[in-house]
Amino acid sequence: MIKNIVKGIQAYSGTFALISKLKLWKYFAVPIIISLITAIIIGLFTYGLSDNMGRFIAKIWFWDWGKETFTSFATFIGGLMIIAIGLILYKHIIMALSAPFMSPVSEKIEAHLTGIERHNHRKTTFQEQLWRGIRINVRNLGKELLVTIPILLLNIIPLIGSIASTILLFLVQAYYAGFGNMDYTLERHFKYKESLQFVRKYRGVAIGNGLVFMLFLFIPVIGVIIVLPLSVTAATLKTVELLEVENRIARPTNSFETPKHLNT
Numbered sequence: 001m002i003k004n005i006v007k008g009i010q011a012y013s014g015t016f017a018l019i020s021k022l023k024l025w026k027y028f029a030v031p032i033i034i035s036l037i038t039a040i041i042i043g044l045f046t047y048g049l050s051d052n053m054g055r056f057i058a059k060i061w062f063w064d065w066g067k068e069t070f071t072s073f074a075t076f077i078g079g080l081m082i083i084a085i086g087l088i089l090y091k092h093i094i095m096a097l098s099a100p101f102m103s104p105v106s107e108k109i110e111a112h113l114t115g116i117e118r119h120n121h122r123k124t125t126f127q128e129q130l131w132r133g134i135r136i137n138v139r140n141l142g143k144e145l146l147v148t149i150p151i152l153l154l155n156i157i158p159l160i161g162s163i164a165s166t167i168l169l170f171l172v173q174a175y176y177a178g179f180g181n182m183d184y185t186l187e188r189h190f191k192y193k194e195s196l197q198f199v200r201k202y203r204g205v206a207i208g209n210g211l212v213f214m215l216f217l218f219i220p221v222i223g224v225i226i227v228l229p230l231s232v233t234a235a236t237l238k239t240v241e242l243l244e245v246e247n248r249i250a251r252p253t254n255s256f257e258t259p260k261h262l263n264t
Helices: 002-010 015-021 025-058 067-114 126-156 160-186 192-201 203-216 222-245
Strands: none
Touching: 002 203, 002 222, 015 222, 025 067, 025 222, 067 126, 067 160, 067 222, 126 160, 126 192, 160 192, 160 203, 160 222, 192 203, 203 222
């Protein structure tokens, strides 16, 4: 697991150069706009609701003694809950809506890596790619929320609970972020259920990719601009390698050698 997490992170090496080499930046224009608009909307809602959530939680404390302390604690917990849910919603919205734009990018990267311009993989339309992106992300959103709520309750335990909750939340969010990024490649090779099985098998790679994805979101403005281009490119690099390992992609005999960043 840890080895695969590291591999998922290492795949980001050289992504900027590869995007520029293949002239892919133009394909990210619409997804970047989607990312910025979604981030602004969810950011405004998060800012406005965090205090309200804190006051709502504080109402369960009926006693006068310790009321102020508990209210401060409730405000912190409420803010954390809203931020966590906001990040979850942001992630799945941009991944679902960007699917038709990211799939062609992934395909171009795959063709560059394998030397195969015309694949015999599944042919899907813009609408089918959008629908699959929505289906995958709605499914992941539901599962992620079910896992997130009990994790947030760990904050009730002083110090240790907060640390454990933060780490677990970050890992869960990372997994589903990496999941979505990998599926832009997998949708050409697998049907819906087969993709789920593939990502479960290589969940470490998904977590590694998603960890960097989540860290980008902490970079003001620039983070939401570069997060999709770099994370999708990194996920494609690693997913193509894994598909080759499982003989799902066969290189032609005269194809070039595997790029160095795939030999990690």
